[in-house]
Amino acid sequence: MKKKKRRFFVNERLNPNTTPLNYDLFFEPDFKKLAFKGFEKIKINIKKKTKKITLHSKNLKIKKASVEGLKLKIKNFKKQEVVVLYSNTFLTGVVELEISFEGKTGDLKGLYKSDYLNKGEKEQLLTTQFEAADARSAFPCFDEPAFKATFNLSVLISENLEAISNTEIKKTELKKGKKLVIFNQTPVMPTYLLYLGVGKFEFIESSVNGVKVRVYTTPGKLKLAKLPLEYAKKSLAFFEDYFKIKYQLPKLDLIALPDFPAGAMENWGAITFREASFLCDENTPLANKQNSAMIIAHEISHQWFGDLVTMKWWDDLWLNESFATFASYKAVEKIKPEWKFNLHYLLDVVDQGLTADALISTHPVSVKVKTVGEIEEIFDAISYEKGSSVLRMFEDFMGEEAFRQSLHDYLKTHSYSNATQKHLWLSMKKIAGERGLQFNVKMIEEWVNKPGYPVVKVKKSENGFTLTQNRFTLLQDKKDSWSIPIHYQTVEGEGFITLEKNGFIQTTGSWVKLNLNQAGFYRVFYDSASLEELGVLIKKKFLKPVDAWGVENDLFASVRSGRVKLENYLNFIERFCDNVSYPLTDSILSHLSWLLLMARSKVEKTVTSFSLKTLDSIGWRAAPNEDSVNKLLRSKALTLLGLTGNWRAARLAENLFMKLKQKKKIDSNLKNFAIYIKTWFKGDFSELTLMYENELNPVDKIKFLTALGMFNDRKKLLKALAYSESSKVKHQDSFRIPLTVSSNPTGRKLLWPWVRKNWARLKKRNQPGTHFLGDYVAMLGTLDTYKELKELKKFFKNNDRDDIKRTIKETLERVECNAKFKKLNSLN
C-alpha cells in the first residue's frame, strides 16, 4: 500500500474556537513613505486549548508577537492571507496577544491614500476601505464577519491633521511632537466596518433626535455638503421610526472622499462616499441629487441592517444589500414624494434584477462563497436588485406593517450579533402567526435559494385564462416552477391565487392583468389577443402607470429572448404607448436606446417619432413647477433624438454647450444631453479634456470625462481610451470612458480589440479587491456576433482570474443573447 504523503494544510477560514473580544489598536502613518507602523493588543478567548493562533494578515510585516509576555513563532501563508503564531505551551481561556507590525498603503483598499487639490496645491489624505476582506492588509485580525469585537483605536499624526473614526475622540495628547488621537471604544462589530481617516477635513454639523450628524469634505467643498446633510438627517429620522430602534451611536459622520473604489461604504458611524455620488446642491441635476439621496439612505439603513445585525458569513451578503436597496427607496419615497421613487424603483431595481437574472449563468440570491475572490463577485445585481425585489414581493404578500414588524423583531433579537436568512424567516413566521396570517417558509426559501425566476404564460380559453409556467431565460425556456403569489385584475375586479405548476383564472371579460402593481418577481407572457386587449387599456389610461409599465417591460423581454418579433414590439408601442406616462415612457426610451445600438436600421424611424412625440408633449424646455419626472424624460428623449442625427437636437446641444463653456447658467438637467450630443456631432478632444481637467465640481467633472467616450469618430475614440489610463484620470474613474464607448454606436466595436491589446496592463493595474477588472469584462457584453463570442471565449480561456470568473461567464452569455436576437430578427 502506498503511503499517503503528509501535507501541511492551512485554511483561510479561521478556527471558530479562538475568538477576539477586544482590539487595542494603534497606528502611526507615514505620509511620505506611504507606509504605517502599528501595534495591537488583542484580547482573545481560546475555547479549546491549542498551541497555535491563526489570524488574517495580508502584505504586512509582523515584527514581533507574544502572548501573555511569551514570545511566539511567526509563519506567514501568503496565498491564504493568514499568519500562524506558534506557542511552546498550550494556551487556553482569555489571553492577551500582542503584535507589532508594519505595512504599506494599498490601492483603493485597506489603508490607502487619496489625492486632491487644495487651492491649487496637491495634498493627500489617508483613509480605509475594509469590506470585504481588506482589514487584514491594515492589521493582523480575525477578518470574518462573525468575529465581532470591540475596538479601542488610537493614531499618532501630525498636529495640523485631523483623524476620524467610528466613534468620537476620547482625548488627544501631545507625543513626540505629534498628536496622539484616542477614540472611544466601538460597539462590538466585525473588522470590515472599522474606519480610520487622516487628513485635512472641513465639516458642517447638525443633529437629529439627539444624534450628532456631520458631513466631512476635503477643503473648499462645504457648499456641496448642505443638501447631503439634510438628506442624511431625514434618512436617520426615517429609519429610527421605521425600525422602532434607536440609532446606536452618539454621532454619525458622512465623509466625501476624492478617491474611492465603490459608491459608498457603511462603516458604523463613519460612512464614506465617492464625491461624485454624494456631494450636491440645489443646482445639481435632479438625477444626481436623487442618486445622492438614495445612496445616503442605503448606507444609513445599513447602520441597522449589517452593522447592528451582521450576516454570519458572506453567503448571506444579500441580507445586507438586498435590504439596504429595498429600504433606501422606501426612505426616499417618504423624504421626497414628488420624485415618485416607488415608480423609479421599478426601472432602477426590479428591471435590473429581472435582466441580470435572465441568464442561465446567474446565481441564487443566497450563494455559497469560499474564497475572497468569490466574495468580491457577489456584490452584484442579484444580491442587490433581485434580492430587494424579492423582499418587496414578500412585503406585498405579508402586508407593509407585518413586514416592518418582522424586521423590527429580527433586528431586536440579533442586535450586536450575527444572523442568517433562517433567522429572518423565523421573525416573519412569528409576526405572521401573531396576526393570523399564513406564512410558508419553504416558498420564501425557494425564491432566495434557487437561481432564476418564472415566466407565466397566459392563454385565453373558454370562461377565462389558463396559466402555465417555466423558468425565463434569454437563451431558452427551462422546465421549472415556483410557488408564485399572483395578484391579478379582470373586469370583475382584483383577485389572488398562488400558482403552482399551472392554474386557471375565471372571468367573463376578455382581458386579465397579472402581477398587479408589479409586486412579483416574474415575467408574464400574454397570447397575442390578450396583449392586444391590454394595449387598448393602456391607451385609454385604464391601467395604472405601474401596470402599463409591466406589460411593456415584459413584452420587451419577450422580444430580447426571441419569443416576439421586434416589429410587433415597435407596433405595440406606436399604437398604444404614445401618451406620456411614468415610468412607461422612461422605460420605452431606454429600450429604444438599446435597440438603436443593436438594430439601428429597423428602429431609427420609431426612435425619432417616439422621442419627438414625448418632447412635444412635455415641452422641449422645462416649465415652472413641472412634474419632476419630466426633467428626467426630457434629457433622455433629447439625447436619443440627438443620436438619430436630428438637427434640432444637435443645435440645441451646441447652444447649451457654448453657454456652459462661457460659465453661463443653463438648465442643469440638460447638461448631460448638451455635453454628450455636442461631442457626438462636433466634439473637440482638447476642448473637452481641458474642461474636464479644470472643472472643480465633482459631478460636472464626471460628465465631461464620460462624454469623452461619445465622439462619432474612431480616431478620437482611440485617443480618449488612451487618455482614460493617463495620470490625468483618477484610477477610480478610468473605467468611465471605456464604459461610454461600449454603448457608443460608432465606437463600441473598438472596445474589444482595445481591451485585448491592453489586457496585461489592465489586469496588473486592477488587482482583486476592487471590481474594476470585472467592469472591463462586463462592458464587452454589448458585443453581438457569434464571431466575437468565439474570440472572447478563446481569449478568456487563458486570461481569467478568480475575481472575474463569474463576470466572464455572464458576459459571454450576454453576447450570445445579443447574437441570437440579431439572428432571429435578420439583423446581420
Ligand SMILES: [Zn+2]
Ligand atoms: Zn450596501
